[in-house]
């Protein structure tokens with residue numbers, strides 16, 4: 001049997017009723033046949049493709065092929081016998097690991113695990129024919145995997161329990177890996193005929209679940225995000241990116257260091273610039289250490305020869321692209337861009353890693369506004385997968401194509417977004433954070449809010465995330481935007497700014513020098529500065545009590561449901577406004593940003609998909625309810641697009657674009 005490449009079932013078909021003959025009897029018949037069947041695998045054998053290979057009597061694999069059972073990542077399980085045959089072939093621990101993670105493995109690893117019989121650098125099909133001819137005379141009984149006894153460890157229950165705990169810790173609230181564990185248990189404790197029925201029952205609990213819908217949506221959303229398009233007609237498949245061989249990074253702070261590592265490990269020469277000798281030396285040592293650790297983990301040699309460190313911008317005159325990663329200060333950034341304009345050759349692309357400042361204002365101080373684009377990395381930049389590519393009104397399609405393609409080369413999930421304060425991710429963060437702090441005023445605690453969000457599936461609750469990111473950054477932004485400090489009108493009521501509700505508690509926390517993990521104190525307390533073990537702090541509790549009594553606020557019991565609704569519906573509501581404003585082209589782009597940059601649980605699909613799953617009508621009704629209760633919070637006022645979609649019968653996410661197309665695009 002020649003399997004050039006099989007990515008398994010067509011995932012799009014899972015949205016409707018499955019058609020075609022049932023697969024399991026067909027696969028069982030192949031395995032039971034008297035003629036030897038040899039699978040020749042090239043490319044990939046994933047999901048159903050891998051399950052087909054497992055019923056063959058022998059498996060020959062090209063050395064570049066990849067195999068796996070990724071169903072769990074789609075919210076389902078391998079239900080064509082995969083959970084019953086793989087444990088019989090390679091034992092419970094290895095099968096559990098592959099099935100519960102969905103990890104793809106190389107041909108070499110498959111050989112080591114005993115999944116395949118031979119790995120070849122030649123034509124796998126020709127070798128498989130030779131193999132079949134030699135196999136004709138041999139008995140097949142030991143080659144029928146479903147007939148094998150599952151090699152079982154003596155402490156099976158303890159092993160399954162440990163894996164269950166691990167899965168629950170890593171993927172809180174996710175159903176599919178737990179169902180996979182139960183199916184593998186059946187392979188260990190039941191004959192194949194019963195095990196396959198159990199597999200099918202477990203699949204039935206997952207197949208139409210909201211989690212499966214969300215995870216399958218994420219698969220396609222991630223691929224859709226790469227397909228950027230501009231109102232000019234320029235798009236991903238008609239705009240040629242430039243080839244980038246050399247780059248420069250300005251600023252060796254946390255972000256700059258991560259960007260240097262991301263570039264060097266994909267073979268790009270990097271010149272790193274700092275303003276002072278001591279900062280340069282510290283940054284250099286840290287980058288070298290990061291690259292060495294990264295290379296060791298990947299089993300390759302560190303590409304240190306690609307690095308150059310300098311104090312002089314003059315050294316950048318020949319690079320293909322510069323990424324500025326200096327302090328988040330517009331005046332400083334403008335000075336850097338003016339200087340770069342003078343120093344770099346006219347064709348050099350100038351990028352900024354700003355997390356929210358006006359990219360077009362920076363373009364305006366250069367001699368080449370069409371070659372300026374935002375490349376907003378997320379911290380730590382060598383780990384986080386998200387890259388927002390911020391298209392200014394003057395960025396050329398070639399510039400955007402180059403930034404998107406460079407992101408892909410660095411292994412990032414790149415999303416093109418428009419230029420507005422905070423772009424997509426950080427603009428949406430504001431109403432989300434605001435709701436969390438308003439809930440504190442009204443009676444909740446940081447740990448209660450975090451627990452509700454973490455139970456929902458967020459990697460980290462909003463307060464733990466803020467402690468990790470550093471509270472001083474937002475404090476500085478609030479000072480600069482006149483929300484605190486001498487510019488505030490003294491006649492302003494204390495909990496109002498710029499005509500709307502304002503919660504000063506985050507400022508009070510910062511005034512105490514509590515900047516989060518780095519200072520050992522923030523919304524939580526930590527063992528030491530830089531510690532990561534967050535413990536509730538009675539001082540924060542006192543601060544909240546004093547605050548409420550000072551302003552005469554009677555604390556009330558706040559339910560987890562209210563926390564989730566207010567935080568997440570406010571988040572999605574801003575997403576609708578971003579779509580209206582043309583700052584993101586599609587809801588999928590917003591969801592991908594929140595999945596890869598902000599720890600939104602994949603099994604929730606992202607804020608926009610989640611809103612559609614809850615039901616747009618319900619989201620609208622709850623926002624109207626909360627806005628009525630808090631009329632001084634404009635973010636809770638339902639957006640016109642949300643209302644329009646509800647009026648149109650709440651179409652699925654993939655159809656929202658049809659209702660936005662008349663609106664103006666900033667991409």
Ligand SMILES: CC/C=C/CC(=O)SCCNC(=O)CCNC(=O)[C@H](O)C(C)(C)COP(=O)(O)OP(=O)(O)OC[C@H]1O[C@@H](n2cnc3c(N)ncnc32)[C@H](O)[C@@H]1OP(=O)(O)O
Nearest residue numbers: 007008009010011012023044046047048049070071080223
């Ligand atoms: C009946 C038995 C039931 C069995 C259950 C299953 O088989 S579930 C499916 C299990 N298979 C997978 O999960 C594989 C998913 N695909 C991948 O991991 C990758 O696409 C790949 C195969 C490793 C190829 O990666 P690469 O980076 O080379 O390409 P893309 O990811 O960009 O994909 C190219 C286009 O192909 C589409 N696509 C890929 N796999 C599937 C699939 N199984 N079903 C439907 N569509 C698939 C993908 O969406 C891309 O299409 P675009 O139109 O370009 O977006």
